[in-house]
Amino acid sequence: MRRLLAAIALITSMSAWTALPASAAAPGGGSGDGKNFDVYVKNLVRIKGSGAKGGKPNIPVNFDPPHCWYQPQYTYAEMRQWAERIRFAWMHQGPEDQKPAHDWYEDILEQIRPHAAETGKIFWFLTDDGTPAGWDCYMSTDPFWIYVGPRPPAIPNDKIIDPTDLALIARANLTLPDPVIRINPPGGRSFVGLETWVGVQRQAPRDVIAFVPGFPGLFARIVARPTKVLIDVHGAALEEPPHVLAGGCPTYRRGMDVSNGCWVKYKRASLGSPYQLTVTQTWDVTTNVAGVNLPPGSVSSSTTVMIDEIQSNVTR
Incomplete structure (x- = not known):
């Protein structure tokens, strides 16, 4: 029919x-x-918000929106x-x-x-x-x-369609920026046994609103906030595991104490072939719709680091 x-x-x-x-x-x-x-009939649901612009939506595995x-x-x-x-x-x-x-x-x-x-x-x-x-x-x-x-x-x-569905639809339309990595010493070159600082640019929260125009009860808003960072050195030998702060990885500033930043301490030189370093940033996602738990977002960026031996000259 x-x-x-x-x-x-x-x-x-x-x-x-x-x-x-x-x-x-x-x-x-x-x-x-x-x-x-x-x-x-055409889909009446509309999407707007800072988290609905640019890039590809960040949809976790096993997340099944309507x-x-x-x-x-x-x-x-x-x-x-x-x-x-x-x-x-x-x-x-x-x-x-x-x-x-x-x-x-x-x-x-x-x-x-x-x-x-x-x-x-x-x-x-x-x-x-x-x-x-x-x-x-x-x-x-x-x-x-x-x-x-x-x-x-x-x-x-x-x-x-109801606010619960709209919250899930909003989550399916959430886009997240890739982490912006800043290595110190600058230029992506560091030394064995010294802290190689890993800064990740701070990102503002992002929101997505899903709604049906003309129907005030058909509305949901989600907010994504960056919460934690994971540093992966891809099997490189380390003197210590990566040091990561719970609140993120601030960019290095002169005089900064090692306890206030994120860093990696390599055990061996990269011998002309740079090490790869990947930063994965997790974003927690909340909504104004009661009883709805939304999966976090996860985005990664990679860069390379050249690790040299510290050379010293001995004068007799």
Whole structure:
């Protein structure tokens, strides 16, 4: 039935039928690409915030945000108009379509008639996140519209979009900057047995907001804050394990005490082939939605360090 309605809706969008107001047409329109037809409605969720800009979203392994969901779409009057538009196109396909179109239309009216006195976008349509997983979810979920009412329930995994879902969607859209590494001594060259300071540029918190415009209750905000740093020397021989501060790795300043920074002390010279050093920065992620725990983010950057032997001259 969904594929049949999709084809009919596509034909509707290509016809000269213009008597209905614009609200009768679902936001999906009908471009003929097999997806953007009237039965399919465009995703209304919007994303904004400092953490939603630039780069690729930082999505942890095994994190599975919602891929398709029901969103508020039509009032009672708009739902009738949508059904009328589908019926009109269907009945004009041929004589054999007259009865199926009529029966389908009457069935829709019977389902929505008890809600004629209710206001607001009480009929919700299925949409997806625009990914292959979203399309699979959309095609395997029935029905493609439901009555939700003025106060949507907050039931886990019911596919009715709510703040919990929006918090997960916001997390799936979080981008994080790569760590900016500053080595001291400068130039990425240090010496055996001395502290090679590793500074990681301090980053400001980043936020992502996921919301449905026009629906104040459909809103979630997440905030990511950098919390800790891991230094990996990729198997190089060390005199001591990397020294890392819980609050991060400040850039070296003249006179700085070794207890106030992050450093690595190499045991052997790199012998012309630099050591690789990788910094992984972890970001904790919180949300304003009660009861939702979000996975942290983790981003890494690498640099190279040349380690020389300290040479000394002895005069007799």
